[in-house]
Amino acid sequence: MSRRKLSRRQFVAATALSSAALITAPYVRGAYAAGTLSIGLWDHWVPGANKASTDLVNEWAEKEKVEVKIDYITSNGRKNEITIAAEAQAKSGHDILAMPTWWPHAQTELLEPMNDVMTPLIAQNGAVNDTVKYLGQLDGKWHAVPFCIGSQIKGPCSRIDLMKKFANIDVQEMYPAGSQPKADNWTMETFLKAAEACHKGGVPFGIGLGETSDSVDTAGAIFQSFGAQLVDAKGNLTVKTDEVRQALEYYKKLIAFLPPDAGAWDDASNNRWLVSGKGALIMNPPSAWAVAKRDAPQIAEQCWTHGFPKGPKGRFAPHLPYFLAVWNFSKNKAAAKSLITHLSQPTSIEKLVAASGGYDLPAYEKLTTLKTWAEEAPPKGTLYHYPNPYNHQILSIAASPAPPKVAQQIYVQATLTKMCLRHGQGEKMESTLAWAEGECEGFMRS
Structure with a gap:
């Protein structure tokens, strides 16, 4: 796929107790019951992978009584990046948007802080590597949550x-x-x-x-x-x-x-x-x-x-991680953070990794030895070292x-x-x- 050259001018223009309760306590539906939420995800190349994420989103939506609209946005022609830039300019669009690598930093000023989501996730799932921190944090504050879909x-x-x-x-x-x-x-x-x-x-x-x-x-x-x-x-x-x-x-x-x-x-x-x-x-x-x-x-x-x-x-x-970000102009931030937390649970991540045939990588150190990588074939074990299970190399x-x-x-x-x-x-x-x-x-x- 060819890359359109950007001028520098074009490039710049385009471009905790309460947190622990997110995971450990039952959600209070009164905060967003019968509300609506929209999420834009990367349109996966692996057949069946989109269905796995759709099922997980619908599972959460049914439990929390929220109407969710999902859009799968292709990276062909950089449409996902164009969507990010367009929504940032309009200050309108999806509540949650999947963003590759550099884009959370490019849009930091318009993103909802995510420390209240990341603190309990790290406590539960383990630490993340330095590249995820480099791309997902600013001055020690998280502005997006690492997402396994698309990470590689x-x-x-x-x-x-x-x-x-x-x-x-x-x-x-x-x-x-x-x-x-x-x-x-x-x-x-x-x-x-x-x-x-x-x-x-x-x-x-x-x-x-x-x-x-x-x-x-x-x-x-x-x-x-x-x-x-x-x-x-x-x-x-x-x-x-x-x-x-x-x-x-x-x-x-x-x-x-x-x-x-x-x-x-x-x-x-x-x-x-x-x-x-x-x-x-x-x-x-x-x-x-x-x-x-x-x-x-x-x-x-x-x-x-x-x-x-x-x-x-x-x-x-x-290492190219993907992230889920919430715009600060989102009309349903509480529901957005709840859904991201659901998609970041070990059981959810295991389903997403399996659906992608081992392509997608979770960011958390406790989730690098899922059975998918050991069992994928031929030959059996061909992907075992793909997720760097022994921290044998520095992801950069x-x-x-x-x-x-x-x-x-x-x-x-x-x-x-x-x-x-x-x-x-x-x-x-x-x-x-x-x-x-x-x-x-x-x-x-x-």
Whole structure:
């Protein structure tokens, strides 16, 4: 799917005891009995997944005597993001709206505070990772609640057979189903050697260098594994550092072993690459594997989802959480928070994960070992390590830890992959860094 380039101007324009009672005490229907509520959810690609969320919403609505209208909004053509921007401008729309990654921060001023929901949920379900906090909080206050529908990790999905044959790597032994990873030797250097070996074998790694999120997410995790940041958490420019230079030099080596058209790839390209049988590894959530299971079962049988390679500064994995947010102009905030609490219960989350075939990821640490990931097949256990059950890697998002409204522009404008392509195609290092620094200065001014 192509991404329309936004100018900076267009981008900015578009863009507790009482809380414990939410979970532990019976709801008092008098607060919103016979009221109405509207919710906009992401239109899931997995058949049957929307039905699971509809059933959970209707279950709550019947109990609480509230009339609920559900709209499923596609992300094709960025319609969900357009809906967020339109409702923010009109100050009218859904009471609850599903928002991907950066959008709760982009609309913070118009969102209802959610600490009264999050405090008891965390007490019940366990802590959330730092990326969820980074995207869902401002100054320690929650402005949205992490939602499992649409949340994903974009880690490696490897071909078991091809990695053994050409790279001499047994990914099942490295990430065994049902037990801790044995991946000390799964490093960036090992990854580069494996990419070279598979390239020579005619089955290159399917990693894009385009301007859409799959390409940007992979670049983000690789940069972070070297400690490379373009803007730090305090908003300081940190482009011209040794860490950024190291990340670019690594990418220059890696590019030599990627498909020659990787710079033009979109978010469908790596899926097609895996399903076609042309490649030994891609970076993706289980969507590509699920399509292979349907269209090319002989390939799905050889797929194994596992952790990211480790760099000098750690092992990072691209994480894109979704959130449920309540507008501060909502006419039924109490009911909205009650419904979000219902959808965030362990029993609800387990049903949503099962309906998505393991694609959707809950944010809470106590909910990373649900049976769906252990049982999905073929081969059985192929998704066991997808939800990061042993905290084996740091879940991150590209362009962090820059202040989120700056990081969002770095992300959307694909600054990281553009840097990699410029230097990979022969531009001098210092020229690439100067270009990127100028881009980031513009983002910070806007």
